Amino acid sequence: MSLPYIPREQIAAAREMDLLTYLRRFEPQELVHNGGNVYSTRTHDSLKISNGKWCWWSRNIGGKNALDYLTKVEGVPFLDAVQRILGAVPMLPAAPEQTAPVSKTKFALPPKHADNRRVFSYLHGRGIAPEIINHCIKTGQLYEDGQRHNCVFVGFDGEQPRYATLRGTLSEKRFMGEVPGSDKRFSFAVPLKAGSQTVCVFECAIDALSYLTILKMRGQDWHKANCLSLAGIYRPGKGGRFRIPAALAQYLKDNPNVRQIVLCLDNDEPGRTASVAIKGALADYAVIDNPPRKGKDYNEYLQIRQRAMRQDRARA
Incomplete structure (x- = not known):
């Protein structure tokens, strides 16, 4: 049985197409103009396209062309992916004046x-306390995909599920994704309503x-802590423009009693940049x-x- 083959010249040609051109030709319904020369996609609002390059800030991956995008983001x-770029039929709007929103x-x-055995085993292996895992399962905020x-x-959103993020438990690769149709405004939060x-x-x-x-390890009452996942972050746009993450904006709207925000974002460059931007955008709150x-x-x-605690016990 012969394997599929694409000449090097065609692969090189596919690499020449930038993501903005690809989306304009083949998936115009996915393209969102953020201002200036910055674009994003409807599916991934933290994926920014600018100056011939793209970066998916919430996953910390990027590339220079449409081929990188299709293989790294879409999993094609x-x-x-090469054949799609070179041979697909463009999905252009039926008429230039068409402005109906995409469903x-x-x-x-x-x-x-x-x-939920695999989920419990995976999270416990990551160090999460069994009491906290069981709490999330009991409230319906966590379960194992069948x-x-x-x-x-x-x-x-109240008692209605509106968002779900996925984390792989079986693959050696760290799979992360979102359930199609998820509304980022209603991200994962513990407890369901701020106390x-x-x-x-x-x-x-x-x-x-x-x-x-960690709070439980310190002997503190973890039930009293309000925690919100942003389901990813993104950087300020060109000129310093920054939009408060949708999950945080909705959480503050739904919980007007909240007056202090503690930013516990990652210790990397995207996390530090996002922390500075969020702090600057929320001047009406005490932001730490x-x-x-x-x-x-x-x-x-x-x-x-x-690990340090286990080592201390071993030396004792």
């Missing part, structure tokens, strides 16, 4: 597995649960920058603390 096999994918949670055994972290005037903000759900575990003392994020910091 390399040869299929959003209907949101539906993945089916649940009969139990088909792929992913962790499903659910965000609610105090302070909210701690994280880039992902696992970091939020890691922080709660509180990155992890060690490690890249709060889950890494948690695991560092736990």
